[in-house]
Amino acid sequence: MSALTPSELDKVRSILGREPTETEEGIFTVMWSEHCSYKSSRLHLRKLPTKGPRVLVGPGENAGIVDISGDYAIAFKIESHNHPSFIEPFQGAATGVGGILRDIFTMGARPIAVLDALRFGRLDDPQCGDRNRRILEGVVSGISHYGNCFGVPTVGGECVFERCYNGNPLVNVFALGVFRKDEIFYGKASGIGNPVIYVGAKTGRDGIHGASMASAEFTEESKQKRPNVQVGDPFLEKLLLEACLEAMRTGAIVGIQDMGAAGLTCSTCEMGSRAGTGVEIDLSLVPQRETGMTPYEIMLSESQERMLLVAEDGREEEVFAVFRKWGLDAVTIGRVTGDGKLRVKNRGVVVAEIPNRELADEAPVYDRPHNSPPYRPAPKETPEIPPSRNLNADLLTLVGSGDLCSKRWIWRQYDYTVRTNTVAGPGGDAAIVRIKETGTSVAMSLDGNSRYCALDPREGARLLVAECCRNLSAVGALPVAATNNLNFGNPERPEIMAQLVETIEGLAEACRFFETPITGGNVSLYNETLGEAIWPTPVIGIVGLMKTAPPVTIPFKEEGRTVMLVGGLGAADAVRFGGTQYAKVVLNRMWGLPPDLDMDYEKRVHTGLREIVNEGLAESSHDLGDGGLAVALAECSAGGIGADIEIETELRPDVALFHEGPSRAIVSTTQPEIVERVAGRHGIRCDRIGVTMKARLLIGSHSDVWVDSPVDRLREIWENAFEGLLAPDHV
Amino acid sequence: MRIGVVVFPGSNCDHDAWYAFSHNLGQQAEYIWHDSASLGNVDAVVLPGGFAYGDYLRCGAIAKFSPVMAAVRKFADQGGPVLGICNGFQILVESGLLPGALLRNRDLKFVCRDVTLRVETTVSFFTSAAARGQRLRMPVAHGEGCYFADERTLDMLDAEDRVALRYVDNPNGSLRDIAGILSERRNVMGMMPHPERASDSLLGSADGRVILESLVQSLVTAAA
Numbered sequence: 045m046s047a048l049t050p051s052e053l054d055k056v057r058s059i060l061g062r063e064p065t066e067t068e069e070g071i072f073t074v075m076w077s078e079h080c081s082y083k084s085s086r087l088h089l090r091k092l093p094t095k096g097p098r099v100l101v102g103p104g105e106n107a108g109i110v111d112i113s114g115d116y117a118i119a120f121k122i123e124s125h126n127h128p129s130f131i132e133p134f135q136g137a138a139t140g141v142g143g144i145l146r147d148i149f150t151m152g153a154r155p156i157a158v159l160d161a162l163r164f165g166r167l168d169d170p171q172c173g174d175r176n177r178r179i180l181e182g183v184v185s186g187i188s189h190y191g192n193c194f195g196v197p198t199v200g201g202e203c204v205f206e207r208c209y210n211g212n213p214l215v216n217v218f219a220l221g222v223f224r225k226d227e228i229f230y231g232k233a234s235g236i237g238n239p240v241i242y243v244g245a246k247t248g249r250d251g252i253h254g255a256s257m258a259s260a261e262f263t264e265e266s267k268q269k270r271p272n273v274q275v276g277d278p279f280l281e282k283l284l285l286e287a288c289l290e291a292m293r294t295g296a297i298v299g300i301q302d303m304g305a306a307g308l309t310c311s312t313c314e315m316g317s318r319a320g321t322g323v324e325i326d327l328s329l330v331p332q333r334e335t336g337m338t339p340y341e342i343m344l345s346e347s348q349e350r351m352l353l354v355a356e357d358g359r360e361e362e363v364f365a366v367f368r369k370w371g372l373d374a375v376t377i378g379r380v381t382g383d384g385k386l387r388v389k390n391r392g393v394v395v396a397e398i399p400n401r402e403l404a405d406e407a408p409v410y411d412r413p414h415n416s417p418p419y420r421p422a423p424k425e426t427p428e429i430p431p432s433r434n435l436n437a438d439l440l441t442l443v444g445s446g447d448l449c450s451k452r453w454i455w456r457q458y459d460y461t462v463r464t465n466t467v468a469g470p471g472g473d474a475a476i477v478r479i480k481e482t483g484t485s486v487a488m489s490l491d492g493n494s495r496y497c498a499l500d501p502r503e504g505a506r507l508l509v510a511e512c513c514r515n516l517s518a519v520g521a522l523p524v525a526a527t528n529n530l531n532f533g534n535p536e537r538p539e540i541m542a543q544l545v546e547t548i549e550g551l552a553e554a555c556r557f558f559e560t561p562i563t564g565g566n567v568s569l570y571n572e573t574l575g576e577a578i579w580p581t582p583v584i585g586i587v588g589l590m591k592t593a594p595p596v597t598i599p600f601k602e603e604g605r606t607v608m609l610v611g612g613l614g615a616a617d618a619v620r621f622g623g624t625q626y627a628k629v630v631l632n633r634m635w636g637l638p639p640d641l642d643m644d645y646e647k648r649v650h651t652g653l654r655e656i657v658n659e660g661l662a663e664s665s666h667d668l669g670d671g672g673l674a675v676a677l678a679e680c681s682a683g684g685i686g687a688d689i690e691i692e693t694e695l696r697p698d699v700a701l702f703h704e705g706p707s708r709a710i711v712s713t714t715q716p717e718i719v720e721r722v723a724g725r726h727g728i729r730c731d732r733i734g735v736t737m738k739a740r741l742l743i744g745s746h747s748d749v750w751v752d753s754p755v756d757r758l759r760e761i762w763e764n765a766f767e768g769l770l771a772p773d774h775v
Numbered sequence: 776m777r778i779g780v781v782v783f784p785g786s787n788c789d790h791d792a793w794y795a796f797s798h799n800l801g802q803q804a805e806y807i808w809h810d811s812a813s814l815g816n817v818d819a820v821v822l823p824g825g826f827a828y829g830d831y832l833r834c835g836a837i838a839k840f841s842p843v844m845a846a847v848r849k850f851a852d853q854g855g856p857v858l859g860i861c862n863g864f865q866i867l868v869e870s871g872l873l874p875g876a877l878l879r880n881r882d883l884k885f886v887c888r889d890v891t892l893r894v895e896t897t898v899s900f901f902t903s904a905a906a907r908g909q910r911l912r913m914p915v916a917h918g919e920g921c922y923f924a925d926e927r928t929l930d931m932l933d934a935e936d937r938v939a940l941r942y943v944d945n946p947n948g949s950l951r952d953i954a955g956i957l958s959e960r961r962n963v964m965g966m967m968p969h970p971e972r973a974s975d976s977l978l979g980s981a982d983g984r985v986i987l988e989s990l991v992q993s994l995v996t997a998a999a
Contacts, residue, residue: 188885192916193826195787279785279829371784457885459916461972462824464791478977480794594977 048073052408059402067339067388068396072403074306074344075313078569081407084535085567088545091552096561098524106147106231106301107221108563110525112589114482117228119153120220122161122490122529122585124568129215132273133182137215138190139276142348144219145194146302149285150351152229152292153221156465157477158191159490160201160217161529161583165210167446167769172210177770179213187217188457193278194285197466198458200475201490205446208421208494211573216529216566218490218585222479229292231301233315233323233354233380238298240312240323240378241360243367244284244350246333247308250274251346261534261572280349280372287370288351294366296359303350309343311352313386317404324387325378327395339395343388354380412541419539421498421579422634426618429631432698435674435750438630440761442702443678445629448671449765450682468595473518473667478592487521487588496638498579499623501543503638505550505582510646510706511669512586513558517650518667518709519595520657521588526555528565528584533577535569543580544569551582557643558650560586596657598666599683605663605736606716607680607687610656611649612729613673614705615640616695625671626702639705645728646707652726653709661719662711674701674751676710677741678758686741686755687712689734697750701743712736776802776994779817781847781863783809783838788824788861788971795971796821800987809841818994819856819900820847822863824916824969834862834877834919835869844870856900856990857963861917864955864965873958873965874932875924881948885918889980890968891943892954896936899957901964904989911982913973915946920967922949922956932956939964 048056048069056064056072064072078084094102100117101109107121125140141158148155162183165176180203191198196219233240251274291297299319301311308330316323327342337345355363360376367374381387386403388396432438442448455470467485468476474489491512497504513523528551533540555562571578600607621627622636656662668676677689693700707728713719716732723730741758743751778796782789789806796804807814809827814820828837838844844866851857851872859867867873880886891912894905905911924932929951932938940955947967955966970983 185884192885192887192918193785193787193829195825277829279826279831282787282826283784456888459885459887461887461914461916461969461978462787462791464794464972464975464978467977592977 048076052076055408059399065396067343068398070340070344071309071396071398074309075403076407080306080310082567083408083410084412084569085530085544086409087411088548091548092562093552093556094561094563096525096559099561099563103564106150108525108527109228110563110587111225112479112482112484112486115224116222116479116482117225118220118222118486118587119148119151120218120527120587121147121564122216122218122527122583123566124529124531125215125217126212126531126568126571128273129183130179130213133179134186135273135275137183137186139274139348140215140217141187141190142276142278142281143304144217145196145281146304148219148221149288150231150300150302152227153223154289155196155219155221156463157220157475157488158196158198158217159475159488159585160187160198160215161490161492162201162203163209163214163581164205166205166207169207169210176210183213183215184454184457190276190278192459194282195462197460197462199460199466199477200470200488202492203451203454204492206494206579208578211576212571212578214531214581216583218527220486220488220587229297229300231315232299232319233321234298234319236321236380236382238354238357238380239360239376240325240380241353241355241363241374242330242377243353243372243374245277245280245347246331246373247342247345248333248347249337249341249345252341252344261570274346274348276348283370283372284349284351287367287372291363291366294362296355296362298354298356300351300353303352305346307344307346313400313404315352315354316386316400320384322381322383322385322387322400323378324381326389328391329375329377331373331375339388339390412535413538414541414545416538416542418501418542418546424636426622426636427633429618431696435697435701436753439674439678439751442625442629442671442675443758444761444765445625446769448625448675450763451766452763453766467592468519468597472597473515474521474588476519476595483592485590485592487516487519487590488585489515490583490585491515492581492583494579494581495623495628497547497582499636499638501546501580502550503641505547506554506643507638507641507706508582508584509551509554509558509560510641510643512584513560513650514667514709516586516588517653518665520654521590522654523558523560523586523588526560526562526584526586528562528582530567531571531578531581531583532569533572540577547580547582554643558647596662596665598679599664600680600685600687600712600736601663603685603736603738605712605714606732607689607734607736608711608713608716608719609708609731609733610653610711610723610728611708612731613691613693613700614708616699616703616705621699621703624702624704626698641706648726648728649707652723652728655722656711656719661713661715664712666710668708668710670704672702672704674743677743678762680710681741681755682759682762684755685736686739687734687736689743691733691743691745693745697745701750776818776991777816778802778804778819778821779807779814780804780821780823781807781809781843783827783841785827785829786823786825792821792823792860792971795974795987799974799984800991802991807843809843812842812846814846814850819858819990820850822859822866824861824863827862827866835866838866839870848872851963854960854962858901858990859965860969860971861967864967865919867963867965872963873956874928875922877919878921878923879919880921886946887914887916888946889913890915890946892940892968893943895938895941898936899939899961899964900993901986901989902939903993905985910943911985912980913968913970913983915968917967920947920949922953924950940966
């Protein structure tokens with residue numbers, strides 16, 4: 045565990061006015077861990093925009109809440125479970141899903157969608173390939189196990205492979221729930237004398253110090269940390285969901301919070317702190333599944349599927365009846381008091397007594413030095429790149445690469461149709477889930493681009509927000525709010541701290557510009573193993589709103605349609621080609637800078653694209669991202685209809701086909717004139733680049749043929765590459 | 776018609792079945808809690824998908840001991856129509872209301888995807904509105920959906936025209952591509968695919984409606 049530093053211990057002494065007991069020291073250690081207190085990032089997180097006309101609840105609660113008009117609202121958040129997923133992939137990922145689902149339903153919302161952003165080391169890595177494959181398979185089956193049994197559809201996500209994740213895979217889980225605006229619950233212990241009730245699973249020794257583990261680097265000793273990983277039971281969580289929502293309807297519940305990181309410690313002091321009250325509990329009343337647990341162990345256990353709630357005094361029985369019906373433990377373990385203190389007793393003897401507010405909100409805040417340039421894993425200078433000899437083969441290589449190939453193997457293991465709301469599931473630009481109660485739908489996209497952020501964290505972060513909003517616009521949704529997960533290395537190193545600060549400032553600027561305030565999120569630091577940090581990996585989840593309607597999807601639908609490049613071909617030079625998938629996969633190099641972003645133009649592309657899609661002008665729609673124009677065209681062709689494309693450009697063919705300039709999308713249409721008119725009105729380019737045709741993808745310029753491939757061949761490679769990478773005989 | 780949807784602890788498609796019957800088909804649907812000894816006054820019973828009692832031990836193995844299953848058995852014995860979907864099919868098999876077993880999928884992985892089914896018989900409450908040979912597209916979502924029975928049982932099911940639905944593209948290794956079977960009296964059907972998830976074209980397919988509509992029409996005919 046990462047213990048308190050000497051100066052932190054001094055602060056504890058001055059808060060208490062005496063030496064802390066062993067239990068108190070443990071409590072301060074977890075509450076002031078990086079994971080719970082955000083002590084290294086808090087200063088900079090304040091720069092993020094958090095307010096907007098639709099934001100009902102911003103950061104600080106269990107999840108952010110956004111008004112979706114009418115009587116309804118959505119709650120959503122993203123959280124990481126990176127460290128546990130490396131130590132025990134299946135349970136680490138499963139409990140990651142469990143934790144974020146509790147964050148949603150503790151506020152009273154019923155979870156209706158999950159998405160995951162995953163990062164692993166490369167599956168074909170000569171040294172770590174076997175382990176990377178094992179971690180991936182464990183993580184995917186953990187997510188599948190938990191989400192499927194709980195009954196929430198896993199509707200999308202993304203999965204990327206880089207060497208820097210060999211020793212630090214990332215598992216970031218996003219969940220979203222829906223509820224009536226007048227049924228929101230908060231984690232507040234209000235009302236002096238009210239009973240504090242413990243519900244759900246019994247407390248065991250699992251996961252003690254999980255939060256502190258997640259706040260340290262991995263060393264050789266980390267392999268002995270398996271007991272720090274919790275074990276999840278999705279069946280119990282499903283019962284807890286139904287019981288909590290039913291108990292909330294009794295009107296007897298005053299406040300409620302899940303026991304996640306730092307378990308009973310965090311839930312008691314945070315609930316007290318938010319309400320400005322004290323909480324007194326007796327640990328001998330806590331349901332336990334092991335004998336002889338010490339107060340320290342009970343307070344710090346991270347056993348899953350537990351909630352803490354405060355009920356109205358005298359109405360306990362109404363709450364108990366609901367939990368009895370669902371076969372769950374519910375027991376009063378203490379009371380709300382007026383003295384502002386967390387008082388923990390064990391059989392009547394006080395073992396800890398700490399002021400709630402100081403414990404929950406007065407954690408040290410560090411202004412970590414960030415005065416050196418952000419660490420870059422690649423040179424700025426552009427190497428000499430010979431022109432491609434076979435662009436057709438390059439395209440096939442790209443669509444069969446780990447990052448770009450179809451992730452069907454993953455998402456087929458997730459139940460993405462349960463709850464009968466999934467209008468557009470995995471594999472599209474954005475997932476769409478309808479809200480039955482409102483007749484409207486919510487679109488969600490999860491994105492990360494550590495390759496760009498490694499080259500320039502500020503630019504990378506801006507591009508990330510742009511891409512995510514473009515994904516939503518491609519399905520016709522208006523982006524309204526965001527949640528972020530910041531995955532970085534050790535913040536005590538100035539070159540890593542600089543990455544974090546640059547990223548946050550880039551996110552802040554872009555989220556402000558694209559009007560997607562951040563309503564909450566998570567910071568995961570110390571993602572380092574044996575001194576090697578991951579690349580800066582911000583992951584952003586943006587939520588968009590739209591009418592409920594049949595979705596406009598990626599594949600071309602009919603022959604003879606006009607293919608249009610909304611936003612135009614874009615500009616690119618050799619320096620800004622160094623972060624592309626082409627550089628990674630075909631050239632096996634990395635250099636330079638990420639693509640150039642003009643936010644103003646980007647925003648106009650979004651508005652134009654949404655209008656084209658929502659006016660019913662597009663039969664298919666797909667935004668351009670990794671792999672550029674050629675890969676996007678291949679994806680549009682995967683349904684069986686290809687296209688004959690002619691590109692007018694002065695760019696080198698490889699750059700024209702594969703550069704990753706933003707602000708672009710492909711639509712196919714029967715009404716090109718009207719599409720052009722819409723584009724013109726928004727001041728964006730919109731080029732007719734070809735016509736859809738049967739069975740073949742042909743891309744050329746003047747008399748040169750750059751790409752000529754049967755669509756079946758492209759699809760075959762794209763759909764089956766992933767299984768090939770996972771096959772044990774893969775070298 | 777009154778359709779009862781059983782809710783076990785861990786059922787997670789109960790709401791989907793309820794919604795499909797009440798909103799998409801305009802019927803009166805109601806929930807039946809697992810510890811009820813009676814089904815009330817329903818015309819048909821649906822055992823929905825999910826993970827009843829966590830599917831601990833074996834899918835459906837604990838559910839068969841729940842009080843409501845005694846009532847379901849009695850209802851079935853009296854000729855009442857019972858439709859088990861996914862986990863509901865597993866429970867019917869464990870309860871002995873249908874023959875055979877549902878094993879882990881051939882590739883040992885959970886599978887969620889659209890499949891194509893072929894209607895093999897129209898002589899049942901659940902397929903009477905379909906045409907023999909009709910193809911239906913709807914999702915599967917299960918980890919244990921591989922239908923297994925001994926050769927004699929399989930021959931019997933074929934001989935008695937009790938295979939209601941077969942996979943055209945078998946996703947789980949089910950013997951003889953079996954996706955859904957009928958009881959001897961043809962009033963109990965279990966199927967792994969989800970017709971309730973394919974009862975609204977907005978979600979990609981409305982082919983599952985024919986199963987649900989068959990049931991409603993059969994009940995209307997029987998009542999007349």
